[in-house]
Amino acid sequence: MSTAAQETPSKRQKLQQIIGTHNGTFHCDEALAVFLLRRTNKYRDADLKRTRDPAILDTCDIVVDVGAVYDENKQRFDHHQRGFTEVFGHGFETKLSSAGLVYKHFGKEVVVNTTQLSPEDLKVETLWLKLYEEFIEAIDAIDNGISQYPNDLKPKYRSRTDLSSRVGALNPAWNQPADSQTVDAQFAKASQLTGEEFLGRLNYYANAWLPARDLLIASVAQSKQNIDPTGKIILFEQFLPWKEHLFELEAEEASNITPGDAIYVVYPDETGGNWRIQAVPASPESFESRKALPEKWRGLRDDDLSTASGIPGGIFIHASGFIGGAIVVVCGRTSVPK
Structure with a gap:
């Protein structure tokens, strides 16, 4: 009998990677973090467990936004613990949320898998940095409560159409059912929403923004010559x-x-x-x-x-x-x- 034939469903199930995050009210950062992980080779088909039980989280292959540990080697990516000060680097100084942590470590792979560029292509790093600047950093800042106005200027109006607000609105209202099955289903919608927005921005920067950059470089050279x-x-x-x-x-x-x-x-x-x-x-x-x-x-x-x-x-x-x-x-x- 072949090895494949001998595999039982339980054995095959153990091979599946598991992503862990907290249950209850969800936020934009872990919703996006989970989506990004599912754009990587290792966690593409991963199951998801939403819990705060340490014993269950210990069974997960990677944990985001819960657990009070940031350790790449252990695949633990939380940012709530005392003393956490990790930033993206490359000139960015905003404290990271779970979205920024996952993007910092897995973002280049996500860019490669989505654009089909070679990992050695210099455009990968250009897109990786651009997506952080234009998309991820704001999510990090909002989740960590960092004001967009460092001098505490009072805005003249309120806006609740940003991605973090729209994810927050997917949580059940105070007078709606909040059982785990309902909240988990809403979290799946939130993760898909953040992912679609991320992919839309990546598509723009890869297929419209970068070609314009290349044309500008060529035009400068040609204009100097002609x-x-x-x-x-x-x-x-x-x-x-x-x-x-x-x-x-x-x-x-x-x-x-x-x-x-x-x-x-x-x-x-x-x-x-x-x-x-x-x-x-x-x-x-x-x-x-x-x-x-x-x-x-x-x-x-x-x-x-x-x-x-x-x-x-x-x-x-x-x-x-x-x-x-x-x-x-x-x-x-x-x-x-x-």
């Missing part, structure tokens, strides 16, 4: 979100993009029928430009703009001089407007 060797003008052959990438790449020593060089970007608008010239802002959030378009052009349209600029096909220049439009782009002219 348009303006000083790097003051960047020409894009297609519309793409460029601002965030430009500032991030300027801050990276290995990117070969010198901070402050770029003054204007030229690109087709979203329709593809006209062109835009936009002044690079002084900083990502600034309304001021490194070099606004000439004052004598500002607020002009159509023929008046063409006459003032000496460039045919003018459509408009914004009154502040941060952006303008034209029907055609004159690629032979590489000088910066006075």
Whole structure:
């Protein structure tokens, strides 16, 4: 008789990994932590036990958000114990929740398994860090009670549409049944909700954000070669979100993009029928430009703009001089407007 034939259901069941977390009221961090673990090779088909019983938790292969222990070797990832100060690193200083702990240790594997990138691909770390910054860190901060306003400024309105709030709303209300079967079913919905949001953001950053970054790098090199060797003008052959990438790449020593060089970007608008010239802002959030378009052009349209600029096909220049439009782009002219 073969080994496979000799296996009993009980023996096969012992091979299944078990994820443990606490029962009762659930939160966004452990709901997401469980989802992320099920995107790894080891815990993909894991069962889930929700309990606070130490004896039961000891039978689990990995435990998150309960147990008062953080030990990677023991696969224990709690953050509630006295003295816990773990952060993600890489410039991030927010105290981790169970979501951040699991993402710190398993996040790259999740990115690889979801995007099918090679583990050695540099894009994996780029996406891993980006998803922490844009998605996970806020969950860590909310779960640990870290104010978004360090000076305790009072917000002018309340928002309860963030992911943590929506997960919290899936818990039974005070006057609804709260038996373990009901709460566990709601937890499954919460874990799926957090996972769908995470995968949606990962899909965007892998398939839209990263390609835009690559195009920007290529466009800078091509513009220096074909348009303006000083790097003051960047020409894009297609519309793409460029601002965030430009500032991030300027801050990276290995990117070969010198901070402050770029003054204007030229690109087709979203329709593809006209062109835009936009002044690079002084900083990502600034309304001021490194070099606004000439004052004598500002607020002009159509023929008046063409006459003032000496460039045919003018459509408009914004009154502040941060952006303008034209029907055609004159690629032979590489000088910066006075």
